[in-house]
Amino acid sequence: MKRAIVIGGGIVGLSLAVGMARTGLSVVILDGSDQEPRASYGNAGLVWVQGKGANHPPYAQWSRRSASLWPAFAADLLAATGIDPEYDRRGGFSLCLSDDELASRAKMVGRLSGQPGIPDDVVMVDPAFIRERLPKVGPDVIGGSWCPADGHANPLLLTQALAAQARGLGIEILRDDKALSIGMVGSQLTVFCVENRYPAERVVIAAGLATQPLAATAGMLVPLRPVRGQIVVTERLPPSIAHATPTTRQARAGSVMFGNSHEDDVVTPGTTLPILASHAQRAIREFPFLASARVLRSWGAIRVMPADGMPIYARSESCPGAFAVACHSGITLAAAHAEIVGPAIAADALPAELATLSSRRFDAALAS
Amino acid sequence: MLRSLLDPADARLTITVDGRSFDAHPGETVAACLMRHDLVPSRQTPTGQPRAPYCLMGACFECTVELDGRTNVQACLTPVRDGMVICRNLRA
Amino acid sequence: MPEFARVDPATDVAIIGAGPAGMAAAIEARRHGLGVTVLDDQPAIGGQILRGISHPRRVHYEDWGLPLATAFQQCGAEHVRGASVWARDGETLVYGVEGQTCRLRARAVILATGSMERPVVLPGHTLPGVVTVGALQALLKGSATVPSGRFVLAGNGPLLLLTALQLLEAGAAPLAIVDTMPRRRFRSSLRHAPGLVGDPALAMSGIKLLARIRAARVPVFRHATDLRVLGADRAAGLAFRSNGREHQIEANLVALHDGVVPNDQLAVSFGCASHWNAETQCYAMTTTDEVRASVPGIWLAGDAAAISGGYLATLTGKLAACDVAHELGAMTAKAHGEAVAPLLAERHRRLRARRFVDALYAPTLSAAKADGTALLCRCEEVPVSRIRAAIAQGATGTRQVKAATRCGMGPCQGRQCTLSLVSVLAEELGAAVTDFSRPSLRTPGRPITVAELAASHTGQGHTGSDA
Numbered sequence: 001m002k003r004a005i006v007i008g009g010g011i012v013g014l015s016l017a018v019g020m021a022r023t024g025l026s027v028v029i030l031d032g033s034d035q036e037p038r039a040s041y042g043n044a045g046l047v048w049v050q051g052k053g054a055n056h057p058p059y060a061q062w063s064r065r066s067a068s069l070w071p072a073f074a075a076d077l078l079a080a081t082g083i084d085p086e087y088d089r090r091g092g093f094s095l096c097l098s099d100d101e102l103a104s105r106a107k108m109v110g111r112l113s114g115q116p117g118i119p120d121d122v123v124m125v126d127p128a129f130i131r132e133r134l135p136k137v138g139p140d141v142i143g144g145s146w147c148p149a150d151g152h153a154n155p156l157l158l159t160q161a162l163a164a165q166a167r168g169l170g171i172e173i174l175r176d177d178k179a180l181s182i183g184m185v186g187s188q189l190t191v192f193c194v195e196n197r198y199p200a201e202r203v204v205i206a207a208g209l210a211t212q213p214l215a216a217t218a219g220m221l222v223p224l225r226p227v228r229g230q231i232v233v234t235e236r237l238p239p240s241i242a243h244a245t246p247t248t249r250q251a252r253a254g255s256v257m258f259g260n261s262h263e264d265d266v267v268t269p270g271t272t273l274p275i276l277a278s279h280a281q282r283a284i285r286e287f288p289f290l291a292s293a294r295v296l297r298s299w300g301a302i303r304v305m306p307a308d309g310m311p312i313y314a315r316s317e318s319c320p321g322a323f324a325v326a327c328h329s330g331i332t333l334a335a336a337h338a339e340i341v342g343p344a345i346a347a348d349a350l351p352a353e354l355a356t357l358s359s360r361r362f363d364a365a366l367a368s
Numbered sequence: 369m370l371r372s373l374l375d376p377a378d379a380r381l382t383i384t385v386d387g388r389s390f391d392a393h394p395g396e397t398v399a400a401c402l403m404r405h406d407l408v409p410s411r412q413t414p415t416g417q418p419r420a421p422y423c424l425m426g427a428c429f430e431c432t433v434e435l436d437g438r439t440n441v442q443a444c445l446t447p448v449r450d451g452m453v454i455c456r457n458l459r460a
Numbered sequence: 461m462p463e464f465a466r467v468d469p470a471t472d473v474a475i476i477g478a479g480p481a482g483m484a485a486a487i488e489a490r491r492h493g494l495g496v497t498v499l500d501d502q503p504a505i506g507g508q509i510l511r512g513i514s515h516p517r518r519v520h521y522e523d524w525g526l527p528l529a530t531a532f533q534q535c536g537a538e539h540v541r542g543a544s545v546w547a548r549d550g551e552t553l554v555y556g557v558e559g560q561t562c563r564l565r566a567r568a569v570i571l572a573t574g575s576m577e578r579p580v581v582l583p584g585h586t587l588p589g590v591v592t593v594g595a596l597q598a599l600l601k602g603s604a605t606v607p608s609g610r611f612v613l614a615g616n617g618p619l620l621l622l623t624a625l626q627l628l629e630a631g632a633a634p635l636a637i638v639d640t641m642p643r644r645r646f647r648s649s650l651r652h653a654p655g656l657v658g659d660p661a662l663a664m665s666g667i668k669l670l671a672r673i674r675a676a677r678v679p680v681f682r683h684a685t686d687l688r689v690l691g692a693d694r695a696a697g698l699a700f701r702s703n704g705r706e707h708q709i710e711a712n713l714v715a716l717h718d719g720v721v722p723n724d725q726l727a728v729s730f731g732c733a734s735h736w737n738a739e740t741q742c743y744a745m746t747t748t749d750e751v752r753a754s755v756p757g758i759w760l761a762g763d764a765a766a767i768s769g770g771y772l773a774t775l776t777g778k779l780a781a782c783d784v785a786h787e788l789g790a791m792t793a794k795a796h797g798e799a800v801a802p803l804l805a806e807r808h809r810r811l812r813a814r815r816f817v818d819a820l821y822a823p824t825l826s827a828a829k830a831d832g833t834a835l836l837c838r839c840e841e842v843p844v845s846r847i848r849a850a851i852a853q854g855a856t857g858t859r860q861v862k863a864a865t866r867c868g869m870g871p872c873q874g875r876q877c878t879l880s881l882v883s884v885l886a887e888e889l890g891a892a893v894t895d896f897s898r899p900s901l902r903t904p905g906r907p908i909t910v911a912e913l914a915a916s917h918t919g920q921g922h923t924g925s926d927a
Contacts, residue, residue, distance in 0.1 A: 033856075033857065034856055034857025034858065034859050034860055034896075034897065035857065035859070035897040038859075041859060041863065156863035156864075157863075159863065160860075160863060160864050163854060164853065164854070167854060173854075175856065232910075232913065233869075234910065235440075235870070235871060235907070236414050236870075253866065254414065255869075270731075270902065271902050271903050272549075273547055273549040273554065273903065273916055273917045274549075274917050274918075274919055274920045275919075275920060276903055276913055276916075276917075277913055277914055277915075277916050277917035277918070277919045278917075278919035278920050279913075280910045280911075280913035280914035280916075281914045281919050283910060283914075284910060284911065284914055290910045291909065291910050291911040291914070292438075292439050292909055292910070292911065293909065293910050294439075294440050294871060294907045294908070294909060294910075295904055295907065295908050295909065295910055295912075295913050296869070296870070296871060296873060296904075296907055297869075297873065297901070297902065297904075298902050298903050298904070299900075299902060300902070369589060369607065369608060369609055369611075369712050369713045370599065370605045370606065370607060370608055370713075371605065371606060371607075371608035372603075372604055372605050373600075373604045373605070373606060373630060373631075374604050393603070393604070395515065395602075395603065395604070396602075396603035396604070396605060397503065397602060397603050400599050400602070400603035400605045401603075403599075403605070404605055408588035408589065408694065409588045409693075409694075410588075413839075413841055415841060417586070417841065418587070418588050418693055418694065419586060419588065419838075420587075420588030420589065420694075421591065421595070422586075422590065422591055422592060422595065422838075423576065423577065423591070423592050423594065423595055424591065424592070424594070424595035424598040424599055424602075425502075425508060425576065425594060425595070425598055426501055426502070427576040427577075427723060427872070427875050427876070428838065428872055428875070428876055429839065429870075429871040429872045429875075429907065430586075430838065432871070438558075438559055439909075440871070440907065440909075444598075445501055445502060445503065445542065445544075446503070446542075447503040
């Protein structure tokens with residue numbers, strides 16, 4: 001059996017590993033410890049399409065493609081593992097609280113509409129439309145955008161389910177060795193770790209922010225930067241918010257997560273009171289009933305942001321069989337990674353539809 | 369389950385719990401008063417299990433009640449005041 | 461729009477907690493002319509051990525208690541009762557009083573948040589009618605309230621014995637003491653007995669306590685194991701094994717105890733480092749001898765840092781205040797050195813005596829051995845069996861178990877389950893507790909409403925964009 005090594009056991013790595021193992025490859029995941037920073041534990045859990053790729057239709061299509069695979073992907077995970085990733089696809093809103101927000105949202109929706117190959121279902125909606133679906137919004141909500149394809153999942157359970165599925169497929173997860181570089185020993189593709197070296201037919205680097213330096217050892221350009229996102233979590237509340245927004249979602253357990261912040265180039269996890277307070281102020285304007293809900297915790301996690309915001313798929317020239325994948329929206333793209341990219345990498349190729357999302361775009365940027 | 373060591377004549381405050389009136393001693397905490405009148409459970413978990421004051425020092429969050437309109441007030445950290453209105457919000 | 465926080469006048473030292481450590485620190489800091497504000501979440505001064513000392517009713521306190529409380533009340537420190545501190549924003553503490561959010565700027569912070577009882581995990585322990593032994597003591601001292609019906613005390617630790625005696629003196633006799641100290645524990649602790657010369661008073665008070673309990677003829681069941689609370693909707697009794705026999709005691713109040721541990725959540729949420737202390741089987745905050753925490757501007761006094769009892773808490777409170785006074789320029793290096801040396805020496809001597817107590821009363825009701833049906837996480841109602849299952853399914857650390865089970869995600873923010881969780885992980889994986897990271901806790905250091913969070917800062921406006 002051909003052996004594949006996936007470096008990184010977060011949602012991106014697990015999704016790809018599962019997709020590769022299904023084709024018959026023997027897959028080993030090199031993962032870090034429980035303590036290491038993990039974007040898989042520190043994200044909003046949105047399976048989201050509205051607004052994605054507004055300036056780059058292939059990215060919009062790719063997000064759509066994955067979102068459309070999500071229902072079957074989630075059902076498969078539940079059937080295979082008994083763990084429900086709690087995917088809900090009831091459509092999502094982006095709520096606007098000022099004329100400025102409304103105007104910039106309308107502009108974004110305008111850019112998306114009429115793009116080839118993308119359904120024309122992202123629309124601006126009035127407060128009455130919103131109130132009908134989100135009866136608890138406050139009077140400050142003066143409009144917003146709506147897309148029926150948007151949804152959300154529980155990232156913690158998704159991670160658990162993918163890990164369980166990986167184990168079910170015979171994927172081994174090693175935690176006590178750390179990958180340092182990728183290279184060739186003669187004609188043998190090899191992962192060099194602190195303790196051991198691992199020969200493999202395929203290697204995929206899906207190690208979050210560590211992808212950039214690791215990919216560089218195999219000649220792949222994957223420019224990334226850290227972004228910190230802070231989120232506030234409430235106690236469990238009765239079902240009150242049926243549709244997610246980029247700032248607020250209610251998990252099935254009842255807890256409401258709110259806040260959407262992007263602090264560029266912050267590398268330390270943690271929260272700051274000004275941002276948490278801003279989150280709370282906005283949450284109360286969007287959903288006034290939240291004012292009396294208890295806040296139980298908050299977190300600020302370091303996430304991965306590609307240089308141009310769009311996912312990067314790389315194939316090494318110098319180390320045939322080595323690939324790298326990095327993206328900001330690992331949840332949204334999990335279905336496509338498991339169903340499309342994993343099998344493609346197993347067959348030693350990247351899907352043709354990802355041509356413009358390949359790392360080559362940065363070569364071009366360098367050359368020009 | 370509890371009794372006060374103080375003179376019953378000194379229980380000159382009145383609090384309202386779920387619409388009924390109960391006497392209270394100045395200085396006792398809401399949690400002590402609830403337990404003294406056997407008003408347990410004082411809350412239910414999200415799955416409906418009964419809970420009552422447990423640690424009485426603010427660390428377990430079992431004794432939370434709705435107090436004068438504020439939700440999730442820790443009864444063990446709150447001294448009684450005359451006229452306080454408490455809801456246990458128990459579901460049948 | 462939300463109301464913004466009340467801004468208190470800035471102070472030199474903010475002390476969190478008005479127990480022995482906090483009061484001693486306040487008195488000392490005032491002696492050096494520093495402005496002091498004491499924020500305490502309890503309704504009155506005293507903390508746990510001196511609870512009710514400002515209006516003592518039928519309870520004996522240790523000799524140093526009343527002079528300390530009196531000196532505190534006269535020292536000129538500002539005391540804010542009912543103040544729940546939940547964040548530190550730069551040099552500013554954020555706290556709530558009855559829903560009002562307040563901000564207090566202080567040049568130094570002394571955390572003196574005391575201890576809490578070690579969480580106990582056994583079947584039925586969440587039923588109404590089950591309380592901690594410390595709860596009975598708090599009810600007695602704070603609210604002059606005692607058990608009225610059949611009640612039993614179960615577990616292990618000096619506080620259990622002391623509370624039994626205090627209840628007896630108040631006219632409330634327990635049906636029995638169900639003592640969970642294992643066989644041979646006394647003998648194995650004796651190797652630390654020589655240290656008791658460092659604190660003869662501690663040894664004497666223990667001996668007296670045991671003698672008085674014996675004289676009161678309360679039935680004691682020794683070496684009890686397999687404890688479980690009986691009852692469906694509320695406690696109906698306690699079942700256990702003792703000396704090879706199964707016992708059941710009918711009771712409408714069951715009080716449990718397994719020692720005390722630092723009440724350190726606020727310090728952890730402020731980013732202060734802690735480490736595992738194998739002797740006491742709990743975390744201890746990492747400090748210098750002068751009780752400085754790992755975070756600049758924060759000192760940790762008393763049991764909040766490591767359990768050492770009320771009297772030693774007054775010493776570390778003084779140590780903290782002297783160090784703060786020196787740091788803030790209110791005390792010369794020479795004066796500081798002269799003040800601190802005897803405090804450190806006395807502390808060192810008395811800590812040696814603690815070792816025997818720590819060994820004798822090491823925990824006995826560890827979740828690691830608990831029945832699978834017992835709830836390990838009270839808030840999210842997670843039984844021990846589900847934690848074990850998550851570990852069997854591949855969870856290798858606290859974060860993974862939390863993610864799989866929601867353990868620790870409820871209102872107590874892990875206060876009642878963290879120690880149990882790490883002990884089960886260590887047991888199931890055959891590892892040391894130090895192999896697991898302590899679950900992190902950030903803002904808020906205690907639950908607050910969204911409105912309180914909104915009011916805590918003017919904010920930075922919306923920073924969001926699409927996901």
